[in-house]
Amino acid sequence: MATLIAKGERKHVVIMGAGPAGLTAAYELMKRSVPVTVLEKDPRQVGGLARTVEHNGYRFDIGGHRFFSKNQEVEDLWTEILGDEMLNRGRLSRIYYRGRFFAYPIQAFNALWNLGPLEAVRCLASYLRARLQPVKSPLTLEDWVRNQFGWRLYSIFFKTYTEKVWGISTKELSADWAAQRIKSLDLWVVIRSALLPRRNPSRRGEIVTTLIDRFRYPRLGPGQMWERVAEISAVKGHPVLLDRSVVRVNHDDGAVSSVVTTDSDGSAETHAGTDFISSIPIRELIARLEPPAPEKVRRAASALGYRDFISIALMIDRPAVFPDNWIYIHDPRVRVGRIQNFKNWSPDMVPDQGKTCLGLEYFCFESDGLWTMRDAELIELAKKELGQLGICSAGDVFDGVVVRQQKAYPVYDDGYQANVAVVRDYLARSLPNLHLAGRNGMHKYNNQDHSMMTALLVARNIAAGSRLDPWKVNADAVYHEDIKVGERDLTGRQVAERMRAKA
Ligand SMILES: Cc1cc2nc3c(=O)[nH]c(=O)nc-3n(C[C@H](O)[C@H](O)[C@H](O)COP(=O)(O)OP(=O)(O)OC[C@H]3O[C@@H](n4cnc5c(N)ncnc54)[C@H](O)[C@@H]3O)c2cc1C
Structure with missing residues (x-):
């Protein structure tokens, strides 16, 4: 089958990937009456990393997905799509370390109390040393976190877990990651937030992201959001095309003209369009360009790294196991990095309130032994580790299933910024009708x-001819232009005080 678009015909946008970015772009374009074709390689479902998997009536995420944004437009969009199906949930998450549970986000007094008086004094002394003699211009994650917390707290609460997640030393990880994800957080902020009354939660811009203690969550998991968008899309005459893996991106005369997909039977299709949005990993996109991108661009794209992820869902024959939404496992004796309790995210994630479903999360590379272990072995490993941690015994587990997720995390190593810049520059100059959006689509964690x-900005650029720069959306999902309070920003929205404060 081939979709062909004659030159000069009105816009038709081909979107690669039906995760949150691809589906948000489709939703916005359809609102603006621009036809879309959404291509998704998964043969069964949409949602990408934010999909919800079902097994014998038990539902679970690829890592628990909190819905929280400092961007009111995104919050409003979630409400528009799912309405009352969005639950408002309290957060409880703790760190398991040396057989004890520590509050997370770290609460200064709880942490120091749990560590005991001697270790507490050492931690405070090391924090004071870090404040008096900080590493100037920290480039690595290790230096950045040490500056905020001191060496001892860093080594207890960040080093082991962060190295489990990324599989490389914190000395090799760029400070960008911490600066984006735990920015404005240091021991002083933690102590102050424990002592002072809570600020008005409606002033979302002021909230330190790591400290958020309430979030929204779809009743049936994050996939419910994206399945709903796919349903809306189908009703409007643009069903998401599942089981379509993009294998070639054809271009000529300085523009992409079509993409070729294959399905699980190997059948190929060509999808032509006037504009193309890619939310698939940059490394894959560049490798699929035909004719190939220049050598320098291919080298830069292929140097981008990813961390893979395995979630092992275990069904437990107990109504309650622990009260947290999730627990971080800092214990170096076990390989599991985090344990989700999906029933505590939404009771409707389990079919029977007498049972519990835990998701044990393992961070790995496709090339390492964990990824290639057989499912039955992985389930045995997860059961054994639950027992080792004293969370429940293997005998309580009556079912289990393994979900492998490639490229769950784009890696922020020393070279990633320069490599992404090479790709961006090439695409902007050579293929301006190919737009990047999303997480792996822009290599943004x-x-x-x-x-x-x-995705919203890219869709508006295509539909309305605006020139919004998606690379200026910061980690808080705020469009980071230098604009004055009261003026309309480039997205047409009134600029709020807090946005200016961040610009
Ligand atoms: C463990 C974990 C926990 C997370 N927790 C949260 C959280 O609490 N809150 C939150 O808001 N976010 C969370 N996230 C992040 C969130 O999942 C991502 O930001 C979001 O899913 C990114 O959307 P996307 O559309 O850019 O990419 P993706 O979700 O990766 O979607 C890309 C889509 O493209 C498809 N695709 C890839 N290659 C091809 C190809 N060749 N052809 C066709 N299709 C292709 C994929 O199958 C996928 O469906 C978490 C992520 C992980 C991994």
Whole structure:
């Protein structure tokens, strides 16, 4: 099958990937009456990393997905799509370390109390040393976090877990990651937030993201949001095309003209369009360009790294196991990095309130032994580790299933910024009708709200001919232009005080 668009015909946008970015772009374009074709390689479902998997009536995320944004437009969009199906949930998450549970986000007194008086004094002394003699211009994650917390707290609460997540030393990770994800957080902020009354939660811009203690969550998991958008899309005559893996991106005369997909039977289709949005990993996109991109661009794209992820869902024959939404496992004796309790995200994630579903999360590379272990072995490992941690015994587990997720995290190593810049520059100059959006689509380690905001801007550029720059959306999903309070920003919205404060 081939879709062909004659030159000069009205706009038709081909979107690669039906995760939050691809589906948000489709939703916005359809609102503006621009036809879309959404291509998704998954044969069964939409939602990408934010999909919800179902197994024998038990539902679980690829890592628990909190819905929280400092961007009111994104929050409003979630409400518009799911209305009352969005639950408002309290957060409880703790760190498991040396057989004890520590509050997370870290609460100064709880942490120091749990560590005992001697270790507490050491931690405070090391924090004071870090404040008096900070590493100037920290480039690595290790230096950045040490400056905020001191060496001892850093080594207890950040080093082991961060190295489990990324599989490389914190000395090799760029400070960008911490600066984006735990910015404005240091021991002083933690102490102050414990002592002072809570600020008005409606002033979202002032909230330190890591400290958020309430969030929204779809009743049936994050996938419910994206399945609903796919339904709306189908009703409007643009069903998402599942089982379509983009294998070639054809271009000529300085523009992309079509993309070729194959399905699981190997059948190929060509999808032509006037504009193209890619939310698929940059490394894959560049490798699929035909004719190939220049050598320098291919080298830059292929140097981009990703971290993969395995979630092992275990069904437990107990109504309650622990009260947290999730627990971070800092214990170096086990390989599991985090444990989700999906029933505590939404009771409707389990079919029977007498049972519990835990998601044990393992961070890995496709090339390492964990990824290639058989499912039955992985389930045994997860059961054994639950027992080792004293969370529940293997005998309580009556079912289990393994979900492998490639490219769950774009890696922020020393070279990633320069490599992304090479790709961006090439695409902007050579293929201006190919637009990047989303997480792996832009190699930005960000949440759904960021992916959605970049997609909204790209869709508006295509539909309205505006020149918004999705790279100026910051990690808080705020469009980061230098504009004055009271003026309309480039998205047509009134600029709020807090946005200016961040610009
Ligand atoms: C463990 C974990 C926990 C997270 N927790 C949160 C959270 O609490 N809150 C939050 O807001 N966000 C969270 N996120 C981030 C969130 O999942 C992402 O920001 C969001 O899913 C990114 O959307 P996207 O559309 O850019 O990319 P993706 O979700 O990756 O979607 C891209 C889509 O493209 C498809 N695709 C890839 N290659 C091809 C191809 N060749 N052809 C066709 N299709 C292709 C994929 O199958 C996928 O469906 C978490 C992510 C992870 C991994």
